[in-house]
Amino acid sequence: xxxxxxxxxxxxxxxxxxxxxxxxxxxxxxxxxxxxxxxxxxxxxxxxxxxxxxxxxxxxxxxxxxxxxxxxxxxxxxxxxxxxxxxxxxxxxxxxxxxxxxxxxxxxxxxxxxxxxxxxxxxxxxxxxxxxxxxxxxxxxxxxxxxxxxxxxxxxxxxxxxxxxxxxxxxxxxxxxxxxxxxxxxxxxxxxxxxxxxxxxxxxxxxxxxxxxxxxxx
Amino acid sequence: xxxxxxxxxxxxxxxxxxxxxxxxxxxxxxxxxxxxxxxxxxxxxxxxxxxxxxxxxxxxxxxxxxxxxxxxxxxxxxxxxxxxxxxxxxxxxxxxxxxxxxxxxxxxxxxxxxxxxxxxxxxxxxxxxxxxxxxxxxxxxxxxxxxxxxxxxxxxxxxxxxxxxxxxxxxxxxxxxxxxxxxxxxxxxxxxxxxxxxxxxxxxxxxxxxxxxxxxxx
Amino acid sequence: xxxxxxxxxxxxxxxxxxxxxxxxxxxxxxxxxxxxxxxxxxxxxxxxxxxxxxxxxxxxxxxxxxxxxxxxxxxxxxxxxxxxxxxxxxxxxxxxxxxxxxxxxxxxxxxxxxxxxxxxxxxxxxxxxxxxxxxxxxxxxxxxxxxxxxxxxxxxxxxxxxxxxxxxxxxxxxxxxxxxxxxxxxxxxxxxxxxxxxxxxxxxxxxxxxxxxxxxxx
Amino acid sequence: xxxxxxxxxxxxxxxxxxxxxxxxxxxxxxxxxxxxxxxxxxxxxxxxxxxxxxxxxxxxxxxxxxxxxxxxxxxxxxxxxxxxxxxxxxxxxxxxxxxxxxxxxxxxxxxxxxxxxxxxxxxxxxxxxxxxxxxxxxxxxxxxxxxxxxxxxxxxxxxxxxxxxxxxxxxxxxxxxxxxxxxxxxxxxxxxxxxxxxxxxxxxxxxxxxxxxxxxxx
DNA sequence: TATGAATGAGCATTCATTCAT
DNA sequence: AATGAATGAATGCTCATTCAT
Numbered sequence: 085x086x087x088x089x090x091x092x093x094x095x096x097x098x099x100x101x102x103x104x105x106x107x108x109x110x111x112x113x114x115x116x117x118x119x120x121x122x123x124x125x126x127x128x129x130x131x132x133x134x135x136x137x138x139x140x141x142x143x144x145x146x147x148x149x150x151x152x153x154x155x156x157x158x159x160x161x162x163x164x165x166x167x168x169x170x171x172x173x174x175x176x177x178x179x180x181x182x183x184x185x186x187x188x189x190x191x192x193x194x195x196x197x198x199x200x201x202x203x204x205x206x207x208x209x210x211x212x213x214x215x216x217x218x219x220x221x222x223x224x225x226x227x228x229x230x231x232x233x234x235x236x237x238x239x240x241x242x243x244x245x246x247x248x249x250x251x252x253x254x255x256x257x258x259x260x261x262x263x264x265x266x267x268x269x270x271x272x273x274x275x276x277x278x279x280x281x282x283x284x285x286x287x288x289x290x291x292x293x294x295x296x297x298x299x300x301x302x
Numbered sequence: 303x304x305x306x307x308x309x310x311x312x313x314x315x316x317x318x319x320x321x322x323x324x325x326x327x328x329x330x331x332x333x334x335x336x337x338x339x340x341x342x343x344x345x346x347x348x349x350x351x352x353x354x355x356x357x358x359x360x361x362x363x364x365x366x367x368x369x370x371x372x373x374x375x376x377x378x379x380x381x382x383x384x385x386x387x388x389x390x391x392x393x394x395x396x397x398x399x400x401x402x403x404x405x406x407x408x409x410x411x412x413x414x415x416x417x418x419x420x421x422x423x424x425x426x427x428x429x430x431x432x433x434x435x436x437x438x439x440x441x442x443x444x445x446x447x448x449x450x451x452x453x454x455x456x457x458x459x460x461x462x463x464x465x466x467x468x469x470x471x472x473x474x475x476x477x478x479x480x481x482x483x484x485x486x487x488x489x490x491x492x493x494x495x496x497x498x499x500x501x502x503x504x505x506x507x508x509x510x511x512x513x514x515x516x517x518x519x520x
Numbered sequence: 521x522x523x524x525x526x527x528x529x530x531x532x533x534x535x536x537x538x539x540x541x542x543x544x545x546x547x548x549x550x551x552x553x554x555x556x557x558x559x560x561x562x563x564x565x566x567x568x569x570x571x572x573x574x575x576x577x578x579x580x581x582x583x584x585x586x587x588x589x590x591x592x593x594x595x596x597x598x599x600x601x602x603x604x605x606x607x608x609x610x611x612x613x614x615x616x617x618x619x620x621x622x623x624x625x626x627x628x629x630x631x632x633x634x635x636x637x638x639x640x641x642x643x644x645x646x647x648x649x650x651x652x653x654x655x656x657x658x659x660x661x662x663x664x665x666x667x668x669x670x671x672x673x674x675x676x677x678x679x680x681x682x683x684x685x686x687x688x689x690x691x692x693x694x695x696x697x698x699x700x701x702x703x704x705x706x707x708x709x710x711x712x713x714x715x716x717x718x719x720x721x722x723x724x725x726x727x728x729x730x731x732x733x734x735x736x737x738x
Numbered sequence: 739x740x741x742x743x744x745x746x747x748x749x750x751x752x753x754x755x756x757x758x759x760x761x762x763x764x765x766x767x768x769x770x771x772x773x774x775x776x777x778x779x780x781x782x783x784x785x786x787x788x789x790x791x792x793x794x795x796x797x798x799x800x801x802x803x804x805x806x807x808x809x810x811x812x813x814x815x816x817x818x819x820x821x822x823x824x825x826x827x828x829x830x831x832x833x834x835x836x837x838x839x840x841x842x843x844x845x846x847x848x849x850x851x852x853x854x855x856x857x858x859x860x861x862x863x864x865x866x867x868x869x870x871x872x873x874x875x876x877x878x879x880x881x882x883x884x885x886x887x888x889x890x891x892x893x894x895x896x897x898x899x900x901x902x903x904x905x906x907x908x909x910x911x912x913x914x915x916x917x918x919x920x921x922x923x924x925x926x927x928x929x930x931x932x933x934x935x936x937x938x939x940x941x942x943x944x945x946x947x948x949x950x951x952x953x954x955x956x
Numbered sequence: 957t958a959t960g961a962a963t964g965a966g967c968a969t970t971c972a973t974t975c976a977t
Numbered sequence: 978a979a980t981g982a983a984t985g986a987a988t989g990c991t992c993a994t995t996c997a998t
Contacts, residue, residue, distance in 0.1 A: 091978095110417045111417065112417040112418055113417075115970085115971060115972080116971075116972065116973085117971080117972095125979080125980090126979060126980040126981055127972095127973095127980085127981065127982095128973090128974085128975085128979070128980055128981060128982090129978080129979055129980070129981095130973095131972095131973070131974085132978065132979070136972080136973080137971095137972065137973090193417065195414075196413075196414070196415070196416035196417040197414070197415065197416075197417050197418070198414035198415075198483065198484075199328040199329065199330040199331075199411065199414040199415050199484075200330050200415070200418075203480055203482070206482050206483045206484070207482050207483075209483065210482050210483045238507070241467075241471060242464065242467070242468075242511065245463065245464065245467040246460065246463065246464065249459075249460070249463040249467075250460075253459065262421055264421070264424050264425050264428050265416065265424045265425075265427065265428045266416075266417075266424070289456070292518070293460065293515060293518075296514060296515065296518045297511060297514065297515070300510070300511075300514045305959085305960080305961085305998085308961090309960090309961080312961085333987085333988060333989080334988080334989060334990080335988080335989090343962075343963090344962060344963045344964055345963090345964070345989090345990090346962070346963055346964060346965090346990085346991080346992085347961075347962055347963070347964095348989095348990095349989095349990070349991080349992095350960085350961060350962070351961095354989080354990080355988095355989065355990090546853045547853065548853035548854055549853075551991085551992060551993080552992075552993065552994085553992075553993095561958080561959090562958060562959040562960055563959080563960065563961095563993095563994095564958070564959055564960060564961090564994090564995085564996085565957080565958055565959070565960095566994095567993095567994075567995085568957065568958070572993075572994080573992095573993065573994090629853065631850075632849075632850070632851070632852035632853040633850070633851065633852075633853050633854070634850035634851075634919060634920075635764040635765065635766040635767075635847065635850040635851050635920075636766050636851070636854075639916055639918070642918050642919045642920070643918050643919075645919065646918050646919045674943070677903075677907060678900065678903070678904075678947065681899065681900065681903040682896065682899065682900065685895070685896070685899040685903075686896075689895060698857055700857070700860050700861050700864050701852060701860045701861075701863065701864045702852075702853075702860070725892070728954070729896065729951060729954075732950060732951065732954045733947060733950065733951070736946070736947075736950045741977085741980085741981080741982085744982090745981090745982080748982085769966085769967060769968080770967080770968065770969085771967080771968090779983075779984090780983060780984045780985055781968090781969090781984090781985070782969090782970080782971085782983070782984055782985060782986090783982075783983050783984070783985095784969095785968095785969070785970080785971095786981085786982060786983070787982095790968080790969080791967095791968065791969090
């Protein structure tokens with residue numbers, strides 16, 4: 085392993101430590117010291133790898149953003165009909181694995197601390213959402229053409245919003261009384277929720293809603 | 303003015319001071335001292351009126367919650383058809399005045415600091431959103447009957463989510479590069495946006511979308 | 521009831537309120553507001569009757585001091601032999617009623633906050649202890665004559681210290697794990713402890729010890 | 739000096755700073771900032787060494803407790819007769835050096851703020867007293883056997899109480915009018931008092947009293 | 957006399973970041 | 978590169994006392 089590789093490795097391990105802690109306690113509560121203690125390095129070492137605490141978020145979101153880009157390309161590379169594209173998109177968002185769940189919960193935690201974040205981080209966070217919207221935009225343009233850019237974008241945003249809100253409601257919200265409005269910390273629970281009959285129906289429901297909206301008269 | 307009236311008055315003035323500062327800087331940044339300095343009273347005096355900083359939020363949200371309740375009753379008291387009810391609801395949410403704008407911006411700021419809030423405040427915040435959802439639920443039940451409670455609720459949530467997201471997008475988001483994802487601090491700007499042709503079209507668009515969703519096959 | 525009498529009455533009621541609260545929570549924790557709330561008068565009214573919070577203690581201790589003086593005179597007025605005087609003194613201190621218990625617990629609480637008290641209060645507190653020592657001194661002088669003032673005083677202090685410490689140990693200490701070293705808040709418990717066989721033995725034990733000390737060679 | 743050694747050193751210096759300030763002003767009045775200012779470090783640095791203000795007390799009392807334990811072992815290791823053991827114990831307690839004086843004055847200050855202390859600190863403080871009582875208990879058991887545990891313990895407590903009270907009276911109380919009931923801040927004065935003829939007599943007096951008590955009929 | 961609003965000094969603790977070793 | 982000690986600004990809350998009404 086070269087020096088450079090080791091550096092990347094360490095960076096990765098710091099990011100993972102932070103992810104774990106955000107999932108457990110929310111971004112609001114974690115400190116640089118928590119992150120370093122968690123992997124038995126010194127507090128000061130953090131700054132060898134990241135310029136600041138917010139820079140860490142950047143690293144984290146960079147990774148997440150790349151995944152979002154990949155997903156976008158993957159969907160668009162297939163020559164789906166509109167129906168197929170919608171169904172596939174909805175399914176792939178509801179079809180969670182450990183990594184997707186963690187990613188989503190981190191984004192949700194950051195969103196619940198949005199005002200605290202610095203510009204750069206906020207931009208990254210918005211980019212990730214935009215990536216999903218762009219995907220919808222292309223799906224829409226594939227079907228209806230690239231005219232009416234603005235109206236198409238509006239539809240794209242609307243659709244993403246509907247899907248995102250359905251995801252939060254059905255998979256991520258905590259049901260504990262003392263965590264009203266918060267997201268669950270139980271990754272396994274999310275996973276289980278993702279594999280129920282209820283979710284299969286929900287997927288169809290959202291699919292129909294979206295299709296209905298996109299195919300409705302304009 | 304009796305002592306009691308003056309007390310209520312002062313309480314109101316502290317709330318207003320806090321509102322102003324939240325609108326200017328976001329909840330994240332304001333301190334008790336900021337709030338009291340702003341109206342030239344001593345820091346300690348704050349605690350004559352509120353048990354804690356979060357108690358202030360409670361007072362604020364209490365007021366907002368009551369407004370939401372009133373709006374709900376108002377809408378439901380009229381014997382609207384489905385179409386009328388939707389149109390009226392959408393219009394009344396887009397039809398902003400200074401007070402509505404401030405209220406919304408405060409809610410948005412708090413939502414962007416959700417993890418920081420204590421349980422009680424989070425509950426209040428959720429209640430306000432729930433109040434809007436309940437309104438939609440009754441509109442839906444008026445049209446389709448009270449059977450299928452769960453599915454009706456799902457529609458209600460969906461509709462509120464669509465409307466809320468449209469409101470944020472069209473009225474409240476800042477367009478300044480350095481405020482990506484943030485909401486504007488310019489109340490007047492929101493007011494102006496609310497009175498453009500674009501918004502009138504948007505209202506119709508949202509109206510059609512909602513109607514389409516609710517009237518679509520189930 | 522004359523104006524003057526009403527004033528004294530109110531003063532008394534404030535003192536009682538304070539006593540109750542000290543017994544419940546310790547002097548450390550009670551505030552002027554607690555005291556006034558407890559008897560439904562305004563915070564400011566407190567200062568109509570007492571110059572300061574510490575002045576209240578003074579009033580309280582004044583009362584207690586008078587009781588101590590009375591007890592002293594009572595004991596000395598009887599023409600007791602040494603043995604009788606010791607026995608009577610010890611018994612009368614162990615023979616608790618509600619008022620004695622409260623008095624003692626208040627003194628103990630104040631002692632546990634001694635550094636916080638102002639000079640005047642500290643002096644009063646010391647005077648009360650001195651009153652007991654003086655009683656012993658006279659008992660001793662009745663038996664052994666007034667020569668050797670200093671040595672007699674030393675004995676008096678010693679005897680009072682022994683008795684006081686026995687009282688604390690046998691009647692007043694809390695036995696709860698989380699109140700190590702603290703005194704109980706349960707007046708009834710003290711009362712019960714005072715009426716056990718164990719205490720009767722303890723009284724004899726202390727009596728013998730004191731007699732032994734005083735009658736031993738000098 | 740290694741980093742670790744320097745850390746211990748600094749910790750020690752903070753403790754010393756606190757000790758000095760407690761001796762000068764009493765525990766009641768010192769703040770974390772006082773402690774750090776006194777040795778020219780930043781307020782925040784305090785928390786590098788101690789988790790909280792009370793944790794500092796813990797560190798201090800830990801040290802004192804260890805000394806008490808050592809003294810206990812030392813006394814018991816010698817094969818003293820009862821008379822020798824009592825004499826040695828009394829003498830060693832009256833035989834003060836700077837360190838012993840400081841320790842005692844700190845304990846006395848803390849006792850005068852007992853209600854303010856947290857459970858953990860109170861427990862420590864009680865442990866220190868208990869250590870002395872245990873020493874007496876073993877001395878007593880060495881002479882009279884281990885039967886009658888309870889009565890032996892009662893004697894041990896009594897003896898410690900007598901000795902402790904004599905120490906306070908003869909060495910530690912301030913004689914200044916405005917410090918009634920308080921302990922002196924003048925360490926040198928205590929030292930001087932410890933080396934007077936009066937104290938030698940006092941030691942004999944206390945010795946005789948204790949011997950008398952322990953050897954008296956049971 | 958009674959009220960209770962107003963005052964403001966006082967304080968423990970947190971934590972991102974720096975920097976000497 | 979790694980360490981971890983040092984920094985110091987930042988902040989919510991308490992409470993005895995005053996004073997205008």
